[in-house]
Amino acid sequence: DQQVKQNSPSLSVQEGRISILNCDYTNSMFDYFLWYKKYPAEGPTFLISISSIKDKNEDGRFTVFLNKSAKHLSLHIVPSQPGDSAVYFCAASGWSGNQFYFGTGTSLTVIP
Amino acid sequence: DSGVTQTPKHLITATGQRVTLRCSPRSGDLSVYWYQQSLDQGLQFLIHYYNGEERAKGNILERFSAQQFPDLHSELNLSSLELGDSALYFCASSRGALAGANVLTFGAGSRLTVL
Numbered sequence: 247d248q249q250v251k252q253n254s255p256s257l258s259v260q261e262g263r264i265s266i267l268n269c270d271y272t273n274s275m276f277d278y279f280l281w282y283k284k285y286p287a288e289g290p291t292f293l294i295s296i297s298s299i300k301d302k303n304e305d306g307r308f309t310v311f312l313n314k315s316a317k318h319l320s321l322h323i324v325p326s327q328p329g330d331s332a333v334y335f336c337a338a339s340g341w342s343g344n345q346f347y348f349g350t351g352t353s354l355t356v357i358p
Numbered sequence: 359d360s361g362v363t364q365t366p367k368h369l370i371t372a373t374g375q376r377v378t379l380r381c382s383p384r385s386g387d388l389s390v391y392w393y394q395q396s397l398d399q400g401l402q403f404l405i406h407y408y409n410g411e412e413r414a415k416g417n418i419l420e421r422f423s424a425q426q427f428p429d430l431h432s433e434l435n436l437s438s439l440e441l442g443d444s445a446l447y448f449c450a451s452s453r454g455a456l457a458g459a460n461v462l463t464f465g466a467g468s469r470l471t472v473l
Contacts, residue, residue, distance in 0.1 A: 248400075278458050289360060289448055289464030290401070297458070335401065341458030344414035345391070350400035 249273045250338050252349035260357050265323040267352050269336035272317065276338040280346070281310060281321045284333045293334075294321070297341070326356045361385060364449050364465035372473055376437040379468045383430055383451030389413070390432040391462060392424055395446040407432055408455040439472045446470075 251270045259265045269279075277298035282290035296303040296310045296319070303310050309322045323330055333351045361384035371377055383390050392404040403416035407426035418424075421439075426432040436443060446469050450462035 250400075252400075280461065282462075282464075287466070289362070289450075289466045290462075291360070292461045292463070295461065337401075337462075339457035341456070343457040344406050344455070345403050345416060346457055346462060347403065348393070348401035 248350070249276075250336060250347045250349040252334075252336060252352050254352050255350070256353040256355070258355045258357060259326045261328055262325045265321075265326045265330065265354055265356070267321040267323075267334050267336075267354065269319045269321075269349055270317060271319075271338050271347075273338070273340075273347075274317070275340045275343075276347075277341050278339050278343075279310070279312060279319050280337045281308075282335045282337060282348075283330075284335065284351070290335055323354075326354075328356045328358050330354060331356050360463050360465060362387075362449060362451050362463050362465035364447075364468050366468060367466065368469050368471075370471045370473060371439060373439055373441060375439050375472075376435065377439065377470065379434040379436070379447050379449075379470075381432045381434070381449030381451075381465060383432070383449075384463050387451035387453055387463070388430065389452045389455060389460070390426055390430070391450045391452070392418075392432070392434050393448045393450065395448060395467075396442075396444075401448065404434070413455060436470070439470075441472050444470055444472045 363382040393401040452460040
């Protein structure tokens with residue numbers, strides 16, 4: 247039972263444009279969300295998080311938006327750079343939870 | 359270097375064998391999580407330990423077991439290996455026991471190939 251879904255396996259974007267990666271979840275108890283980035287042969291690295299008390303969190307070129315009623319979050323990267331090419335995972339948990347549920351990832355390619 | 363150390367990086371073994379994967383968490387982190395990533399799959403949660411105690415168990419097979427030692431390092435034991443156990447196994451650590459406001463820091467993973 248996949249509680250966190252990333253329905254787009256891949257995405258290609260031109261350098262300098264916006265990249266939008268989407269994530270849906272099914273469990274209404276989730277109230278803490280994270281995005282991770284993964285390069286080949288490396289472990290995932292933390293990018294940005296958001297709790298359900300907010301609907302937006304920004305960190306430099308990265309912004310995460312949360313729509314609780316739609317159980318949907320998205321990661322915006324502006325402007326996209328070739329070095330952003332990686333697999334992006336979203337993850338979710340209850341604030342008092344003991345595990346994080348991950349999506350299947352979206353492979354982003356930023357074309358120079 | 360994330361501060362989370364996993365060994366070995368690569369492991370090739372035969373069906374029916376047993377292997378042990380080791381993880382040293384980042385300094386100061388008390389929680390260790392194990393995840394499995396099979397080909398084209400997401401990160402499947404296996405198990406979570408906090409300060410030596412099991413906190414949550416995911417879809418971990420009975421052939422798999424884990425523990426966290428007093429020095430906080432953790433080991434994942436995989437036995438009676440099958441071809442389908444071939445995967446990347448990631449360890450991640452965090453400060454607290456609960457998910458909220460914590461961030462998982464991942465190791466580079468152990469790639470297991472079962473022939």
